[in-house]
Amino acid sequence: MNKKFMPGFGLKNRHIQTLYSSLFRKLPLLEIEIESFPLSDGDFLECHWHNKPQKDSNTPIITLFHGLAGSYKSPYIQGLMSEAKRNNFATVLMHFRGCSGKENTLPRSYHSGDSGDALSWIKELSRRYPNSKLFGVGYSLGGNMLLKLLGEKGKDSPLNAAVSVSAPLQLDICADAMNRGFSKFYQHILLKDLNLSLEKKFDRHDMSKFIEIKKEDVKNLKTFWEFDGAYTAPVHGFKSAQDYYTRSSSKQFLKSIETPTLIIHSKDDPFMTQEILPSKEELSKTVTLELSANGGHVGFIGGTFFNPDYWLEKRVVSFFKTYL
Numbered sequence: 130m131n132k133k134f135m136p137g138f139g140l141k142n143r144h145i146q147t148l149y150s151s152l153f154r155k156l157p158l159l160e161i162e163i164e165s166f167p168l169s170d171g172d173f174l175e176c177h178w179h180n181k182p183q184k185d186s187n188t189p190i191i192t193l194f195h196g197l198a199g200s201y202k203s204p205y206i207q208g209l210m211s212e213a214k215r216n217n218f219a220t221v222l223m224h225f226r227g228c229s230g231k232e233n234t235l236p237r238s239y240h241s242g243d244s245g246d247a248l249s250w251i252k253e254l255s256r257r258y259p260n261s262k263l264f265g266v267g268y269s270l271g272g273n274m275l276l277k278l279l280g281e282k283g284k285d286s287p288l289n290a291a292v293s294v295s296a297p298l299q300l301d302i303c304a305d306a307m308n309r310g311f312s313k314f315y316q317h318i319l320l321k322d323l324n325l326s327l328e329k330k331f332d333r334h335d336m337s338k339f340i341e342i343k344k345e346d347v348k349n350l351k352t353f354w355e356f357d358g359a360y361t362a363p364v365h366g367f368k369s370a371q372d373y374y375t376r377s378s379s380k381q382f383l384k385s386i387e388t389p390t391l392i393i394h395s396k397d398d399p400f401m402t403q404e405i406l407p408s409k410e411e412l413s414k415t416v417t418l419e420l421s422a423n424g425g426h427v428g429f430i431g432g433t434f435f436n437p438d439y440w441l442e443k444r445v446v447s448f449f450k451t452y453l
Contacts, residue, residue, distance in 0.1 A: 132444065134395075136423040139434035143397035144311065146425025149437065150204035159210055161201065166223075166250060172237075174246060175229035177201045177222045179210040186219075187260040189453060192251060193222040194271030196295075196427065197241075198322040200228050205268055205294075205427050205441070212442040216450065218264075223250050225271075227326060236334045237364050238326065240357075241270045241300055242377025244278035251287045264449045265291045268427050269400070272296030272392075273379045279390060280382025290389040290452040292445045295398055295427045298383075299405040300374035304353040306401050315400065315426075316353060324350055327360055339364050380405065383412050390416045391448050393441070395424030419444075 140146060162178040182188035191213055195203055201222050210220045225239035226246065239246070247265075254263055265288045267275030272293035279286055297303035307316040324347050330336055331344040342350075342359040350356045358370035367373035396403055412418060421429070424441075432438030 132419065134419075134421040134424055134429050134440050134444070135431055137430055137432040137434065137437055140430050140432075140437070141423055143395070143399050143423065143425040143428075146395075146397075146423065146428030146430055147315075147399060149428065149430055150208070150439075154204045154208070154437075156204060156207045156211065159207060164221075166253065168246060168249065170235065172226060172233050172235045174226065174250065175224045175231055176250065177224070177229070178219070179221070180214045180219045181221070182219045182258065182261065184257060185260070186258065188217065188219050189262040189264060189449070190219045190221065190254060190258060191264045191266060191449065192247075192254065193220060194247060194265065194267035194275055195222065195224070195228065196269030196271055198228070198319050199268065199271070200224060200230065208439050209266065209442045209445060212439075212446050216446050218446065218449070219261075221254075223247060232326075232329060232333070236330055236336060236339050238361075240361050240365055240373065240377060241273045241297065242277055242373070242379075243365070244274055244281060247274060247278055248282070248287070255287050262289045262453060263287060264289060264452070266294065266445055267291075267296065268294045269296065273298065273300070273377070276379035276386065276390070276392070277377065277382050279388050280379065280385040283385050284387045286386075286388040288388050290391075290449055292391045292393065292448055294393045294441065294445075295395065295400070296379060296392065297401055297405065298378060298380040298407065300378045301371060302405050303401040304357070304370075304374065308352050308354070312399050320350065320353070320356060323356055324348060327356075380407055380411065383407055383416055386413045386416050388415060389452060392416060392418045393421075393429070393444065394418065395421045395426070395429070397423055398426045400426045
């Protein structure tokens with residue numbers, strides 16, 4: 130396939146690239162096997178398998194990490210699962226805590242730098258499938274988390290190769306960008322889901338022990354800075370939203386990655402600015418940045434408006450095939 134992405138006719142606009150799949154893409158119903166994976170702190174993750182291998186198999190396995198408020202319903206997840214099966218890969222989506230449709234059991238949730246759960250899951254896959262090569266692909270928030278994990282582990286990475294798509298490499302800059310212009314629309318949609326999830330926390334836990342905000346005031350959280358300052362930071366042990374953004378941004382970890390890693394990014398991503406892009410000196414020798422002029426946020430759709438070609442999932446799978 131062509132490694133260089135070219136937007137489809139009538140699909141060049143960054144917002145069309147970003148929204149097209151959610152509005153127009155129709156995918157076949159996939160056969161999914163659901164696994165509940167227990168965590169050491171008493172919580173759980175729900176993992177959705179497609180084309181799950183037998184235990185003694187050497188079938189390569191791709192773990193998928195979705196974006197903020199994403200799930201197995203996200204078109205980019207289902208599209209990648211379908212493309213991977215056509216190329217004889219097994220796939221499993223590791224939902225972040227509380228994202229599968231089942232509420233997690235603790236007051237805490239998940240965040241952009243929360244690499245511990247993913248590491249536990251990948252280590253379990255390595256134990257179960259010692260003959261299988263393991264790959265990881267993260268989208269947006271999941272992409273940031275994955276890059277941070279790879280940098281943290283360095284030569285001890287549990288993955289054979291990885292891909293990060295549209296990752297918010299510098300979180301404070303992205304939080305600012307989401308509060309300007311049309312990007313406020315995306316912020317509003319995402320925060321609507323986040324605020325609803327937080328309100329549900331109050332029904333199950335005495336949240337006053339963990340955060341200062343009251344349930345009736347959750348609806349007034351209108352920006353990521355406000356939400357992360359009121360909930361994400363304090364419940365996960367950060368001093369402030371800025372402390373959370375600073376410590377969780379993956380850009381600072383890129384130099385330490387020793388796993389073959391592809392970063393796919395678009396200059397016109399409406400969730401962030403080009404200021405977040407790493408310099409050549411900030412990338413390790415194992416990291417490749419493929420930067421397109423167009424593609425939006427987790428878009429990268431070629432073809433035409435009425436006959437689209439989903440370049441992104443083909444590029445991800447083709448990259449992993451080179452490491453089989």
